[in-house]
Structure formats: structure tokens, C-alpha cells
Amino acid sequence: MDIEIERELIEASSPTPPDISESQFEKMLGEAMTYIDGLMLVTVTDAERTPVLREALAVFHEPRFEETLIDKCYDAFDDIRKLHVGSSDILTLFYGAMQVVQFRVGSYYGTIVCDYITNMGLVHNLVDRIRNYLRVLSDMSKDEPKDDTLADQN
Structure with missing residues (x-):
């Protein structure tokens, strides 16, 4: 990967602002798929x-x-919770010639698959950006009233 593109991705990987739109987020994911070598x-x-x-x-x-x-991914985080062995929200695994990063934010679970030569610094920056976006979604879903509560009020 070109050094300038890599530097741009690293600099652009500051925490995702809370007001990022869905289209901006999709654009960021599309660019990551294009510019991070080995991201599958x-x-x-x-x-x-x-x-x-x-x-x-x-x-x-x-x-x-x-x-x-x-x-x-679901099983691993469930096992971590049951065994009380930590509170990790990001796991990095190796499977053959692939690297797999799995993460969770609230009720959301994510999986990233890339090959073994992928720059994992860029991948973890991408994970941070996705997790920030999912935190916003998670917070928004907590603020929405449930259908059950509306039915109880009637």
C-alpha cells in the first residue's frame, strides 16, 4: 500500500464523530475495503x-x-461473560492464513476478516471507528421508547 494512503487512513481514523451520517459511515467502510490491503x-x-x-x-x-x-463471535463473548475472565470487547484471532478481529458494542457484534499480511494497525483503527459509530446507535436505541411501554400507557 502506498505510504501516503496509509498515512491518510491513520490520520483519518480519529474517533468517529457522534453526528456521522449513515452515508458517511458507508463511504468510510467502502474506502477501508479499497485501501486496506487484504481486508476481505x-x-x-x-x-x-x-x-x-x-x-x-x-x-x-x-x-x-x-x-x-x-x-x-457470540459464543466467545458469552464465554468471557460467564467465566468472568475479563471484560474484553475486542478479540484478535488467527485462522490459517487469515486474521479475524471480533468485537462487541452493547448488543452489536462485529467480525472483520483479513489475510495474514494485512496492516493490523489500520484494521484496529477501523474497529475503533466502527465501535464509536455503534456506540451512537446503541445509545440511540436506548433512548427510543419500547412498543410495550406505549401499550402499557393506553
């Missing part, structure tokens, strides 16, 4: 495992592998 997949799901966002290289079409990674 970025996916985020909610507590019900419904996809919230997904960016992938066109050549990355491994639905069973992706589903397994998402299941393992």
Missing part, C-alpha cells in the same frame, strides 16, 4: 444475529464460513 469482510449483527451492515470483497463469498464466524 466487515460484518456487524445485532443481538438477534440480524445483519446491520456488511461490506465484503466481491470474491469473498463464503456464507457458511461467515455464519460460523458470527456464531463463534
Whole structure:
């Protein structure tokens, strides 16, 4: 990767401002997929495992592998919680010739897949930006009234 592009990505990876729009966020993800060599997949799901966002290289079409990674992400964070072994919200794993970063924010779970030569500093900067965006979404969902509370008031 060109040094200037890498420097730009690092400088641009300051915390995501709370007022970032969805289109700006999607643009940032698209640029990351283009400029971070070896980045293959970025996916985020909610507590019900419904996809919230997904960016992938066109050549990355491994639905069973992706589903397994998402299941393992939920299992890993559930095990950490049950065992009281820490409060980690980011896990970095190696699987064959791939590096996998999994993270959670509130009820959102994310998985990033890249090859073994990927600049992990850039990937972790991307994770920080995604997590900041998800914190805003999580806070917004906490502020929304639930349908049950509206029914109780009637």
C-alpha cells in the first residue's frame, strides 16, 4: 500500500464523530475495503444475529464460513461473560492464513476478516471507528421508547 494512503487512513481514523451520517459511515467502510490491503469482510449483527451492515470483497463469498464466524463471535463473548475472565470487547484471532478481529458494542457484534499480511494497525483503527459509530446507535436505541411501554400507557 502506498505510504501516503496509509498515512491518510491513520490520520483519518480519529474517533468517529457522534453526528456521522449513515452515508458517511458507508463511504468510510467502502474506502477501508479499497485501501486496506487484504481486508476481505466487515460484518456487524445485532443481538438477534440480524445483519446491520456488511461490506465484503466481491470474491469473498463464503456464507457458511461467515455464519460460523458470527456464531463463534457470540459464543466467545458469552464465554468471557460467564467465566468472568475479563471484560474484553475486542478479540484478535488467527485462522490459517487469515486474521479475524471480533468485537462487541452493547448488543452489536462485529467480525472483520483479513489475510495474514494485512496492516493490523489500520484494521484496529477501523474497529475503533466502527465501535464509536455503534456506540451512537446503541445509545440511540436506548433512548427510543419500547412498543410495550406505549401499550402499557393506553
